[in-house]
Amino acid sequence: MAATVDVREINGAGAGTPTVVTAAKFCTADSNNPGTTNPIPIVTGQTKRSYWKSHELYLSGAYTQISNVYIYCDGTMFEAGMTTYIGDETLVAASYQEATGTPGDTGDEMVAQHTGITAKTNLNTFVIGAPKLVDAGPYSTPPERTKHVVLQLDVADTASPGEKGPEQLVFRYDEV
């Protein structure tokens, strides 16, 4: 039995409830599995946002060490008029904060409303040759949770309607 590593999305109030995600999707609700409900509307003259997403790795099984958790994309997340941001800070579980906003309309902007996030960067900045460090670790006593990232999708009025993706967002980690 080697390590089992799951990508989890944390939702809900308080400490939040983590759920393993295999088809993460941005929407205008605090939901890890929205399907096609609560899409992000395109409104002339406005930028609408998804609710922010909190994603972590959950480490279980048997391993000597897991370290060097990074995140990156292919540099072309979604399309024109759509910008995916990542909070500059990566946060321990105790710093989790529930995503807020107006369901079906827009999420609150992460830097303004998340107390653990002071700045954000376009996720397209982080590619395979220059990934963002999420958590150096090392972790060696399973089960454990890595720090989590905070992601948010902004949608301008120049975006085109429809269900988008999947996109090439990747978590990378080293296991011994």
Added chain:
Amino acid sequence: MEYNPKIVKACPFPYYWSAKFADGEEVAQYTAEGEEVLYQEVLNRLEVGKGLSFIELVPLRKGLPLYRQEIDSTWQRPIVFRRHFVKPSTNEHRLMFALGWQATISGKNVKSIIYIDPDKHQILITSKDW
């Protein structure tokens, strides 16, 4: 090359590591019975000064080569790990294997690592982590 069916069944990866120490002892990621051994067993031996002769990545799939890193424990330390790539939007999971050595030379941690992609049959040899 013959494959131990118990290891093939137990190991979810196309490679497993196997270390041979200078005194002839072998410690591998899987025993002949297919029971997993953590790499900590190798680290424990190195910590008490036991010399390593070499460490290998042993293939469990036809057509894959064996990789061996010889180690002089008087100045080299082994590097072996698996690098995972996971896509949360599709749950796609890819894997690379890393094998090499590091040493402290003139106060600097010098590394030489070979990254092996068993699916693309590609290797990358580098002196830095990436």
